[in-house]
Amino acid sequence: MINSYGAKAKVDPKDAKLSMAHFFVAFGALALGGLMGLLQTLVRSGKFELPLGIGYYQVLTAHGVLMGLVLTTFFIMGFQYAAVSRTAGTHSNAARTTGWVGFWLMTAGTLMSGTMILLNEASVLYTFYAPLQAHWIFYLGLTLVVVGSWVDGAAQIMTYAKWRRNNPGKPSPLLSFMAVINTVMWIVATIGVAATVLFQLLPWSLGLVDRVDVLVSRTLFWYFGHPLVYFWLLPAYMCWYAIIPKIIGGKIFSDSLARLSFILFLLFSIPVGFHHQLTEPGIDPAWKFFQVILTFMVVIPSLMTAFSLFATFERYGRGKGAKGLLGWFKVLPWNDARFIVPFIGMASFIPAGAGGIINASNQMDQVVHNTIWVTGHFHLTAATSVVLTFFGISYWLVPHLTGRKLTKAMNKLGIIQAWVWFIGMAFMSGAMHIQGLLGGPRRSAFSTYGDSQQALDWIPYQIAQAVGGTILFLGIILVVIIFINLAFFAPKGEEEFPVGEAENLDEKAPMVFENWKLWLGILTALILFAYTIPFIDIIQNAPPGSKGFKTW
Numbered sequence: 001m002i003n004s005y006g007a008k009a010k011v012d013p014k015d016a017k018l019s020m021a022h023f024f025v026a027f028g029a030l031a032l033g034g035l036m037g038l039l040q041t042l043v044r045s046g047k048f049e050l051p052l053g054i055g056y057y058q059v060l061t062a063h064g065v066l067m068g069l070v071l072t073t074f075f076i077m078g079f080q081y082a083a084v085s086r087t088a089g090t091h092s093n094a095a096r097t098t099g100w101v102g103f104w105l106m107t108a109g110t111l112m113s114g115t116m117i118l119l120n121e122a123s124v125l126y127t128f129y130a131p132l133q134a135h136w137i138f139y140l141g142l143t144l145v146v147v148g149s150w151v152d153g154a155a156q157i158m159t160y161a162k163w164r165r166n167n168p169g170k171p172s173p174l175l176s177f178m179a180v181i182n183t184v185m186w187i188v189a190t191i192g193v194a195a196t197v198l199f200q201l202l203p204w205s206l207g208l209v210d211r212v213d214v215l216v217s218r219t220l221f222w223y224f225g226h227p228l229v230y231f232w233l234l235p236a237y238m239c240w241y242a243i244i245p246k247i248i249g250g251k252i253f254s255d256s257l258a259r260l261s262f263i264l265f266l267l268f269s270i271p272v273g274f275h276h277q278l279t280e281p282g283i284d285p286a287w288k289f290f291q292v293i294l295t296f297m298v299v300i301p302s303l304m305t306a307f308s309l310f311a312t313f314e315r316y317g318r319g320k321g322a323k324g325l326l327g328w329f330k331v332l333p334w335n336d337a338r339f340i341v342p343f344i345g346m347a348s349f350i351p352a353g354a355g356g357i358i359n360a361s362n363q364m365d366q367v368v369h370n371t372i373w374v375t376g377h378f379h380l381t382a383a384t385s386v387v388l389t390f391f392g393i394s395y396w397l398v399p400h401l402t403g404r405k406l407t408k409a410m411n412k413l414g415i416i417q418a419w420v421w422f423i424g425m426a427f428m429s430g431a432m433h434i435q436g437l438l439g440g441p442r443r444s445a446f447s448t449y450g451d452s453q454q455a456l457d458w459i460p461y462q463i464a465q466a467v468g469g470t471i472l473f474l475g476i477i478l479v480v481i482i483f484i485n486l487a488f489f490a491p492k493g494e495e496e497f498p499v500g501e502a503e504n505l506d507e508k509a510p511m512v513f514e515n516w517k518l519w520l521g522i523l524t525a526l527i528l529f530a531y532t533i534p535f536i537d538i539i540q541n542a543p544p545g546s547k548g549f550k551t552w
């Protein structure tokens, strides 16, 4: 089955330009956000105070927004745009213009929200929970980022739809299919955050209404907030499923399994937001229980992914003559940054995912909720598994787009970067997990809480976090150096966009996988089932809304 994996090797320079525009914003956000992260860990060590009246929560908001929202959204849109161009064909002029409109909307929104954070008008953290109230321009900026991402995503969908029209009856190229699943999931999910911002937070921050229903706002946020983390994860899975096999010289274990796991993510990522609200009063426990069951359903496609990756690695290794239970492990291409950087991400995802399962278990969440354990969890998932994979992708994708080569020296620096990151994160996230179990709160500046013994016991872990944060900042400097080199200075040449092939080329993915009416229908039914009754309940029994607070 030719062409299901895409045959084109060279990228259209106009497509390359749009992806690179996204990456410049993404890596700019990484550099700035990384500096903010360093400052936070230093403050929390108790040995450092921020100069010039800059607030801890201001820095924390900048860090979360830049890393969690800006870096991710821009990187993902740039990567998926390139992946669709690579596998479904060069984007049409119309799709490309759509992409640029999306990019500029997102960029304008980022500048608006960023400015308000810098002016200390929006120190509400990246989750912007009401009743903390930011300046309305902060919310408007976030709205533009979301609307821009819809437009940006539409460009990918247009090119995918064109491929389908030109190839009736054939399954679309795997990477394009995956990109579209992620985009569709994102569009359905962001309706929740758009609703709370447009109907609640904007009118309230503009002074048009006095009070806001906090629980409605948080529920709409988490309807979006959980799929948000899968929106980050799925591009990493795109790399693990469809790109890594080609890099190592192996095969995709099963094309259909990969597609099925993405469909399961589409179905189960959204109706699970209550697992972030397990300790919240005002939501019926029966509905929390139901959403926890669905949360465990969404673990399944990750287990399928782990299975399929192990299968790819093992079959590749045995093909090279590896013997014994784990002999295949040794023959993997350990000197190739394009492999090992994402691989460290994968390996980290085993403890990271286990931590997620702990969080999702109602009783255990009572222990860890609102502690810095949760911060440790998402620095392993998002800030290690996902982000190392993004770095690994950029080490071939940036030179592919700029017509340059990843030199031996940069390859080596990339590997060093990943180990630096891993070591820094082991200190930081490890200490966060332990301190969380000892009751250390998240989202809080340095305090000894009146010299209570418990708080004093946390301090060594906070120092370990500052050590880790400093090592991580070194990692940021390295990755920015590599990015600038690959964008501007590396020698001219050709770097491949690797796209794997399935082990069994006769395997034709069932066409039902691309029956969007069916999947969107089931998704809508699941969302309505998981949310309608509890939502009515929340609104009918709502306490009077809250006025806004500016605690900084």
Ligand code: HAS
Pocket: 127, 229, 230, 232, 233, 275, 276, 295, 298, 299, 302, 303, 305, 306, 309, 310, 346, 347, 349, 350, 352, 353, 354, 355, 356, 357, 358, 359, 360, 361, 365, 368, 369, 370, 374, 377, 378, 381, 382, 386
């Ligand atoms: Fe989470 C909180 C549950 C995954 C991110 N999570 C968060 C927050 C963030 C986040 C940002 O149920 C904080 C939000 C806030 O600010 O309040 N999470 C889960 C569960 C999973 C999970 C069940 N989270 C993620 C991913 C994230 C992410 C992915 C970002 C990218 N999370 C929760 C819960 C909370 C939460 C609660 C709320 C806690 C609270 O109290 O507030 C699962 O999806 C995880 C499934 C993963 C696996 C691992 C599969 C392993 C694979 C690797 C294979 C490796 C190979 C390499 C082949 C089951 C695929 C071989 C290597 C060798 C060395 C041999």
Ligand code: CU
Pocket: 225, 226, 229, 275, 276
């Ligand atoms: Cu979640």
